Amino acid sequence: MNKMVKFMLLLGLIAAIMAGCGTAQNDSGNGTDPDQNEEETATEGQEEKEQTEEEEAEKDSNDEEGDSVIRILEQNMKYTANGEGKEETAFLKHSTNQSYSMYVLPSYELTAEEPNKDVLLLTENDQVFMRIELLPEDADWNMIEENTKAQLGAVNEDVKTAEAPADDFYKEATVMMAEGNGEKVSAYLVKNEDLSIKLTLFNKEDADHEDAFLQMAKTIMKEDPVK
Incomplete structure (x- = not known):
């Protein structure tokens, strides 16, 4: 067991x-x-x-x-000055006074005039120029139009409205002009999706560079402010 x-x-x-x-x-x-x-x-x-x-x-x-958008340093541009058609190379310029860049033709110069205002002038005659003002997004457009009409009234009380150029940049623009004493002054109030701007063009009867200024102006592009 x-x-x-x-x-x-x-x-x-x-x-x-x-x-x-x-x-x-x-x-x-x-x-x-x-x-x-x-x-x-x-x-x-x-x-x-x-x-x-x-x-x-x-x-x-x-x-x-x-x-971001990278802009090339130059581009060809067709324009008319004193009734003569031309084509030249415009060069990229950056405003030192406002936050934008644009293409400028060789016969013109971009320079600061005063805070928030630049002038693009004809090099051989600085009495022919375009004033450039970038406007805030919340700008009072009724007041801007009234002030612009009053400024042009100093040239001629008969301020006329005109049709905007056939270009997408100016499709929403309000255009006013006045002529007197051999001067032709016009204003373009442009309000696009990403840019609000006032352009005031000063031309002479014997020096009409309206189209040249408008061709350069439509290349204006806002940039981020320099920090």
Whole structure:
């Protein structure tokens, strides 16, 4: 009897040992080492984070490129001066007084006149020029029109309205003009989606550069203020 009990206990012990070995072998074969799992999870998380950061950086870069406009340094321009058709290369100029750039023909010069006002003048005759004023988005246009009419009234009380040039830049423009004593003064109040501007052109009977000024003016583009 005692031999039988001892034999049964020995069989139970052997079975327990074999079961333990099988479990250890299965765990090793399935790669369920806790330390290894933690390391792999951390690596995968880092890779996903780096990939996300790269995608966000690329998106921000694309957005910035989409919002900014790079202007070439020169462009050909057709215009009329004193009734004579011409074509020349205009060069990109940046206003030092207001936040915009424009293309300027060789015979003209862009310069600051006073705060928030520039003049684009004919180099050989500075009495022929265009005054450029960028206006705030919330400007009172009724008041601006009244003030402009009063300014032109100093040239001639008979201030006339005129049709805007057939160009998208001037499609919403209000145009007024007055003539007297050999002078021709005209004003263009332009209000586009991203630009509000007042242009006042001063020409002479023997020096009419109206079209040249208008061709250059329509290249005006607002820029971010210099910080």
